[in-house]
Amino acid sequence: MSETPSTEVKHGATCAVIDIWEVLGKRWSLLIIKNLSTKETIRFNELKRALSGISSTVLSERLLELEREGLVTKKIYPEVPPRVEYSLTAQAKELEVIIKELARWVGRWKRPQSVAAPAATVAKKEEQSSTTTAS
Amino acid sequence: MSETPSTEVKHGATCAVIDIWEVLGKRWSLLIIKNLSTKETIRFNELKRALSGISSTVLSERLLELEREGLVTKKIYPEVPPRVEYSLTAQAKELEVIIKELARWVGRWKRPQSVAAPAATVAKKEEQSSTTTAS
DNA sequence: CCGTATCCCCTCCGATACTG
DNA sequence: CAGTATCGGAGGGGATACGG
Numbered sequence: 511m512s513e514t515p516s517t518e519v520k521h522g523a524t525c526a527v528i529d530i531w532e533v534l535g536k537r538w539s540l541l542i543i544k545n546l547s548t549k550e551t552i553r554f555n556e557l558k559r560a561l562s563g564i565s566s567t568v569l570s571e572r573l574l575e576l577e578r579e580g581l582v583t584k585k586i587y588p589e590v591p592p593r594v595e596y597s598l599t600a601q602a603k604e605l606e607v608i609i610k611e612l613a614r615w616v617g618r619w620k621r622p623q624s625v626a627a628p629a630a631t632v633a634k635k636e637e638q639s640s641t642t643t644a645s
Numbered sequence: 646m647s648e649t650p651s652t653e654v655k656h657g658a659t660c661a662v663i664d665i666w667e668v669l670g671k672r673w674s675l676l677i678i679k680n681l682s683t684k685e686t687i688r689f690n691e692l693k694r695a696l697s698g699i700s701s702t703v704l705s706e707r708l709l710e711l712e713r714e715g716l717v718t719k720k721i722y723p724e725v726p727p728r729v730e731y732s733l734t735a736q737a738k739e740l741e742v743i744i745k746e747l748a749r750w751v752g753r754w755k756r757p758q759s760v761a762a763p764a765a766t767v768a769k770k771e772e773q774s775s776t777t778t779a780s
Numbered sequence: 781c782c783g784t785a786t787c788c789c790c791t792c793c794g795a796t797a798c799t800g
Numbered sequence: 801c802a803g804t805a806t807c808g809g810a811g812g813g814g815a816t817a818c819g820g
Contacts, residue, residue, distance in 0.1 A: 540663055615739060
């Protein structure tokens with residue numbers, strides 16, 4: 511997970527996507543973004559409570575990663591007791607739109623059939639097009 | 646990774662997204678989809694070679710997962726030597742569009758600045774809007 | 781050629797404890 | 801309240817070897 515597998519892929523774009531995926535694919539990241547998007551601004555423990563089950567360690571870690579990626583901004587109020595507020599950046603909000611699209615796509619395809627029984631198609635001897643013959 | 650953390654999230658949609666994320670977030674999944682999308686149909690070892698670095702074990706595993714999710718179809722030709730061809734389903738192609746969008750988004754925001762120096766904003770005592778007062 | 785079985789490592793995550 | 805330090809367990813991924 512720490513490094514991109516084969517960076518020299520044909521179309522280039524995917525590399526960057528994978529990069530983002532490495533961050534977003536980690537546990538909680540997505541839920542953090544979601545909570546941030548629905549509440550606009552949120553404090554550390556508030557977020558922690560909303561994600562009940564997460565530990566401070568991991569939450570802090572995820573938040574740091576997201577900040578490094580420019581998806582989350584952190585605002586520190588030098589008070590006592592300390593207050594820190596997290597919020598999404600504009601770019602993260604753009605991302606959220608894409609995620610919503612993804613969600614819509616998921617819903618569109620997962621509701622109808624039960625998506626079981628893969629049962630690979632077995633072609634008959636008379637195949638329609640054998641592009642690659644055996645080596 | 647095996648189970649969804651807190652399924653009872655406010656907006657629901659995310660759960661399904663997380664589900665897909667669990668599959669797509671795994672290593673190689675995205676690259677597999679990419680290769681499949683650029684070649685339309687591909688054989689096992691051909692794919693393996695294209696993803697140089699992946700092991701048969703993992704490739705087979707990913708392929709099975711993607712098949713279970715209805716993103717990939719498998720076509721077995723009962724010949725000798727055996728031939729198996731993988732290809733994307735229509736739904737996966739829809740997904741590809743979204744991924745491309747994501748790629749575009751990544752490019753749009755990652756090229757300009759180096760994305761370093763998080764340096765959280767420190768608010769002055771006189772904050773502009775304290776929505777949440779201390780508990 | 782197309783996979784599965786097995787082992788091992790290494791990272792990630794959660795729990796606990798502690799500081800500013 | 802907002803985190804960091806450290807530890808231990810669990811699981812994913814890679815290498816190797818073997819079967820259909």
